[in-house]
Amino acid sequence: MHAVRLHAFGPAENLTYEKTGDPLPGPGQVRIAVAAAGVHLLDTALREGMKGPAPEPPALPTVPGREVAGTVESLGEGTDASWLGKRVVGHLGFAPGGYAELTVIDAARLHELPPDLDFAEAVALIGTGRTAMGILQFAPLGPASVAVIPAAAGGIGTLLVQYAKHAGATVVGLAGGPEKAARVRANGADLAVDYTAPDWPGQVRRFLSGRPATVVFDGVGGDAGLAAVDLLGPGGVHVVFGWSGKGLHDGEPLTFSADELTRRGITQEQVLGPPMMRRAGGDDPVRTLELAALREAEAGRLRPAVTRFPLAEAAAAHRALENRGTIGKVVLIP
Numbered sequence: 001m002h003a004v005r006l007h008a009f010g011p012a013e014n015l016t017y018e019k020t021g022d023p024l025p026g027p028g029q030v031r032i033a034v035a036a037a038g039v040h041l042l043d044t045a046l047r048e049g050m051k052g053p054a055p056e057p058p059a060l061p062t063v064p065g066r067e068v069a070g071t072v073e074s075l076g077e078g079t080d081a082s083w084l085g086k087r088v089v090g091h092l093g094f095a096p097g098g099y100a101e102l103t104v105i106d107a108a109r110l111h112e113l114p115p116d117l118d119f120a121e122a123v124a125l126i127g128t129g130r131t132a133m134g135i136l137q138f139a140p141l142g143p144a145s146v147a148v149i150p151a152a153a154g155g156i157g158t159l160l161v162q163y164a165k166h167a168g169a170t171v172v173g174l175a176g177g178p179e180k181a182a183r184v185r186a187n188g189a190d191l192a193v194d195y196t197a198p199d200w201p202g203q204v205r206r207f208l209s210g211r212p213a214t215v216v217f218d219g220v221g222g223d224a225g226l227a228a229v230d231l232l233g234p235g236g237v238h239v240v241f242g243w244s245g246k247g248l249h250d251g252e253p254l255t256f257s258a259d260e261l262t263r264r265g266i267t268q269e270q271v272l273g274p275p276m277m278r279r280a281g282g283d284d285p286v287r288t289l290e291l292a293a294l295r296e297a298e299a300g301r302l303r304p305a306v307t308r309f310p311l312a313e314a315a316a317a318h319r320a321l322e323n324r325g326t327i328g329k330v331v332l333i334p
Helices: 041-047 119-136 155-166 178-186 200-208 222-229 258-264 274-280 285-298 311-322
Strands: 002-006 015-019 029-039 067-075 087-091 102-106 110-112 146-149 170-175 191-194 213-218 232-240 267-270 306-310 329-333
Touching: 002 311, 015 311, 029 087, 029 119, 029 311, 041 311, 067 102, 067 119, 087 119, 087 285, 110 285, 119 155, 119 274, 119 285, 119 306, 119 329, 146 155, 155 170, 170 178, 170 200, 178 191, 191 200, 213 222, 222 232, 232 258, 274 285, 306 311, 311 329
Parallel strands: 146 170, 146 213, 170 191, 213 232, 232 267, 306 329
Antiparallel strands: 002 015, 029 067, 029 102, 029 329, 067 087, 087 110
């Protein structure tokens, strides 16, 4: 088979497309003919040798990639034979191997796909979708809600906009540049604003005609995140799940002291990691959120945005993701 391998930590150019041996499924595993493999920002950090949620960077050489969709084409010993031939999606966890034509995965991690769900969209749902569903646990939405969503053209932002609209909320999507703002508008936002324009908070206030925001889903922090929080009214919720923005708070989550939260009359929820898992509950909260995302897609309420690259162009996909040159989830297609 062909796969993308990393022999030395460093820049995207270190990802090489080469021929390698086929992986063999072990007991309780299946081998998937990969139709789509997800690319995550964490993949770029691990490529450089930085630690992620795993305790150590992967041993080299390695085949990156932790989110895959495709068709089960062989089984390991003791694996339920009913999986053979099924269209599936799964998250590999801390065992990479997704950037390949074939990969192995524990059958317990699989979800069977409905026949009308695209492989690339399924990959987006198993990673980005489960994160979006986890974030949404912290701010129930309804017709009285006014949701402000920075980075609304991104993978998570796209899904948050869709979910909020289906819940009946008024949705204000923020994006960097006119092209991305147009995509947010086409995705269903009631107002889509280019937050590189200096007067964007004024545009939002004029549109809302005095109504305050009730929730800010903040995945950027920085100056844009701070300006978005200023739109919240008393009782509003600031949901923090990232800090990719630029400005005074660049490189760190946007947080406030207890006194500042009291002055503003808002609450703040930092949701990534353990808080999200505790809220999801159950014996396997990760799987609970994955199933929730897949069910929302099957019901027609979520459809992820996807940017596709050929598997052989994984280095280009990493560069584009790092340079913010993509829309939605980045996916490699063998």
